[in-house]
Amino acid sequence: MTDESLREHPVQGAEVFRGNFLRVRRDTVQLPDGTRTEREYVLHPGAVVIIPVLGEAGDAAGCRVILERQYRYPMRQVIVEFPAGKLDPGEQALACAQRELREETGYRAAEWARAGQMHPLVAYSDEAIDIWLARGLEAGPRQLDHGEFLQVIETSCAQLMAWCRNGTVTDAKTLIGAFWLQQWFGGQWQPQWQPAGAQAP
Amino acid sequence: MTDESLREHPVQGAEVFRGNFLRVRRDTVQLPDGTRTEREYVLHPGAVVIIPVLGEAGDAAGCRVILERQYRYPMRQVIVEFPAGKLDPGEQALACAQRELREETGYRAAEWARAGQMHPLVAYSDEAIDIWLARGLEAGPRQLDHGEFLQVIETSCAQLMAWCRNGTVTDAKTLIGAFWLQQWFGGQWQPQWQPAGAQAP
Numbered sequence: 001m002t003d004e005s006l007r008e009h010p011v012q013g014a015e016v017f018r019g020n021f022l023r024v025r026r027d028t029v030q031l032p033d034g035t036r037t038e039r040e041y042v043l044h045p046g047a048v049v050i051i052p053v054l055g056e057a058g059d060a061a062g063c064r065v066i067l068e069r070q071y072r073y074p075m076r077q078v079i080v081e082f083p084a085g086k087l088d089p090g091e092q093a094l095a096c097a098q099r100e101l102r103e104e105t106g107y108r109a110a111e112w113a114r115a116g117q118m119h120p121l122v123a124y125s126d127e128a129i130d131i132w133l134a135r136g137l138e139a140g141p142r143q144l145d146h147g148e149f150l151q152v153i154e155t156s157c158a159q160l161m162a163w164c165r166n167g168t169v170t171d172a173k174t175l176i177g178a179f180w181l182q183q184w185f186g187g188q189w190q191p192q193w194q195p196a197g198a199q200a201p
Numbered sequence: 202m203t204d205e206s207l208r209e210h211p212v213q214g215a216e217v218f219r220g221n222f223l224r225v226r227r228d229t230v231q232l233p234d235g236t237r238t239e240r241e242y243v244l245h246p247g248a249v250v251i252i253p254v255l256g257e258a259g260d261a262a263g264c265r266v267i268l269e270r271q272y273r274y275p276m277r278q279v280i281v282e283f284p285a286g287k288l289d290p291g292e293q294a295l296a297c298a299q300r301e302l303r304e305e306t307g308y309r310a311a312e313w314a315r316a317g318q319m320h321p322l323v324a325y326s327d328e329a330i331d332i333w334l335a336r337g338l339e340a341g342p343r344q345l346d347h348g349e350f351l352q353v354i355e356t357s358c359a360q361l362m363a364w365c366r367n368g369t370v371t372d373a374k375t376l377i378g379a380f381w382l383q384q385w386f387g388g389q390w391q392p393q394w395q396p397a398g399a400q401a402p
Binding site for chain 1: 202204206207208209217218220221222223225227228230232233234236238239240241242243270271272273274275276278279280282317318319320321322323324325326327328329348350351352362365366368371372373374376377379380383384387389390
């Protein structure tokens with residue numbers, strides 16, 4: 001079955017909600033059988049998630065990572081998650097990853113490796129999240145935004161995996177970060193490290 | 202740092218957008234330092250994702266899975282993903298998983314195991330997705346909703362992992378499904394199988 005036989009074609013559309021944070025668009029689309037329906041989805045500028053790895057460890061035993069604990073109001077609970085943030089207008093993903101890591105945790109990383117991209121909610125958001133590993137970490141002062149409250153924690157990768165299994169970690173980008181760590185440690189994936197000063201791809 | 206020192210308390214709020222599909226709520230919240238801000242987020246009834254495993258395979262080598270190819274309009278592309286769907290009002294997660302698997306792929310599964318829960322977008326959606334493995338699959342007729350177009354495909358778990366690494370799979374719930382398969386095959390996690398007829402927890 002070709003992509004064309006699944007494709008939906010836009011007919012018309014408009015932004016139907018612009019909040020202080022969220023924007024929603026509604027498009028009329030033509031389905032593969034010629035009938036029409038509507039799609040509503042959140043417009044998002046894109047984001048990054050950072051998997052900050054301490055030490056040189058490329059093995060599960062010695063590995064430690066930086067995580068955050070942050071109250072996520074929609075969930076009404078504190079969520080354990082990897083550092084992440086939205087792209088500023090015109091910002092490259094790697095530059096955003098470096099900025100967010102520094103602002104939220106205080107860490108700067110000497111080396112970066114792109115793990116890929118994820119789409120958190122394909123049904124109703126156009127958000128794409130670029131996934132970056134960071135190592136060669138050097139601690140420094142945090143620069144939290146006004147009104148931003150979060151706790152930076154350090155834990156072993158073994159503990160992270162246990163938290164994924166026992167339901168302590170439920171955040172999608174963090175579960176996917178654990179997946180990449182596991183691919184790395186299992187030898188199925190080799191990060192292509194680049195120095196922090198290199199241009200983002 | 203306690204959860205209380207991170208918590209945000211609701212002050213007032215209302216639904217600010219009700220589309221044909223999406224609902225958005227805006228709440229004023231009090232931050233830990235006593236100042237106030239606003240949170241906007243999508244209201245969602247909850248969902249399930251199903252990881253349908255063919256054969257008895259508890260090993261990576263023999264494992265095969267059922268996936269779908271579906272055009273996701275917000276991404277403007279065909280997305281490879283595990284079967285998934287929204288909870289109907291009052292519906293239990295396992296019942297929903299069984300219904301969605303049957304409707305979208307035609308398969309019925311003899312045994313089910315819950316892998317946990319994921320939150321796809323903690324910043325601006327309250328959606329939670331229950332994750333279920335299914336095995337003992339028996340093929341049957343699909344019952345797609347009107348206007349639903351998707352292709353059911355079968356592939357090896359090794360191919361799925363390769364697709365995750367090379368960027369063919371970017372859907373969050375599908376990457377997380379691959380993570381659970383890897384935990385299972387690696388012996389770090391043992392699914393607790395239950396017969397299809399058992400009550401959902």
